[in-house]
Amino acid sequence: MSTPMSDHTKGLVITAIGGMALTVDIPLLRLANGEAWSILLLRCGATVAATLIIWTAWRLLGGRPPALIPGRVGLAVAGLYAMSTLTFMTAVYNTSTANLVFILAFNTMFAALLSWIFLKERPRPATLVAMGLMMVGVLIIVGDGVSSGNLFGDLMALASAFFIACAITITRASGAEMGFTALIAVVAPFLVAIAMVGQVGYKVEAPGWILFNGAVVMPIAFFCLATGPRYITGPEVAMFYLLETVLAPVWVWLIFTEVPSRASMIGGSILIITLVGHSLWQLQSGRRRRAGATVRHPV
Template sequence: MSKTNANHAKGLLITAIGGMALTIDIPLIRLADGDPWSIVLLRSGTTFLAAIAIWMVWALIRKNPPTLVPGRAGLFVAALYGTASITFVMAVFNTSTANLVFILAFNTVFATLLGWLFLDERPRLATVVAMAFMLGGVSIIVLDSLGRGSLVGDLFAVASSVLLASAITVTRASGKDMGFAALVAFAAPAVLGLVMVSQVGFRVEQPLWVVLTGTVVLPLSFFCLATGPKYISGPEVAMFYLLETVLTPVWVWMIFAEVPTTASLIGGSILVMTLIAHSVWALGPGKEIPARAAG
């Protein structure tokens, strides 16, 4: 196996682990039963502390830990992930889980567009067609929300999708290891959460669930998902959010008996089938692996 293909395979494995871990974040937030800003404070604060602790242990054992925030690009990536963390939690509390994860899957389209605009990675016709189908799927979900009072939550989900795609694109353009930058980013929402909680009070009925996601789930998922673009393309990284799209509604249905609306299922099905078809096409035999993905 060539070095380029080995790095590509490594990137796929790392990103798959991150995507799989992320599927249980929303159920854990829901199980905690707390106020949005209290969740932001506890989730972000524990993630930041876990990141610093992991980095310090790494420094003691291996003596060569990655840079926490690598330069201006690292600061930009941290700002994007930090803001996405806030919009994500706001979406959790203002729209259905199915709507949230289906719209988050749309970051594949945003990553493709941003890669085209800023990295000169021109999408092929099949990708453009897939983007058109996905736009239709998201439109069905959002239009259905207009009469259900969840439009604000859907817009928070769209904002999260754009922010995550932007972070993936900047990471890919820089070629730097942003694994810890994505985690250090949680310091900003933690501070903002602290300010808000000081005014409205702290309420999380089952805080251990949030501590679990902050100390284990998020460090693992964000480190892997932020490292992936070093080895594979932005659209490929974004496609691993499909795991969250498919599995999170299943976990929520099993735990909370929350059944998605008909429009959400239709729109989500369009998204999922389009992503699967495009993934099979893009990663199939004979497709050239981009040189940039070799890291």
């Protein structure tokens, strides 16, 4: 029988997988080398196709897959993920990368605040400390390179972080399985992209990269990150989104030979050490609670 802590452990593992998958999103977008709406068209189209194939195969094999959109709550979450996709892609092409990753890091703070206000889930002191340390890491990474950027792009990045935090909070409150909901939600951006490509034209030099991103990487990332809130708190889920902040520059360095700055290496180390340390603390804390709750029978 599943215990609360075993569920928590499951949530940490699932969310970590999703966070790691998400780290290659930006490098794959760059490898495709195309116009923004064309990239969005291929990315979302591949994700929708992969989602429907996986869901249908699951049913045909005799399983009971989660609903694509579980009721009105699922519809609300789908809308939030759709808005997050649109605002994120808009921000990618309208502000600097430094501004983007810095602002997206506020996802953690938004999730903690929303969970505290609406779910009465007061973060544990250790989680608050971890969040603070991770924000320090992000500030170090981008602090010496943040430019003024474009106000519109910055606002889009802020909106994307807020929409994700709202989706995480609602999922946590409902307890519903939203893994497929986050994936099918890209239907809306896909339709918008079709309309825009019809006006500005299609341009993608290496479509294979973006198709792989949409058909493989995004389903893994979105499904896992959207499933995580069923088992762990919103702030904990949001912290795994920060993996992209530190690891995406590493992949860009390996692929495009863009050497990370000293600040990026220092800030990234803080993020990784804090995230791993917090997760290990959560696991150890759960073991102690289970051990204390064990009923000891007289011999």
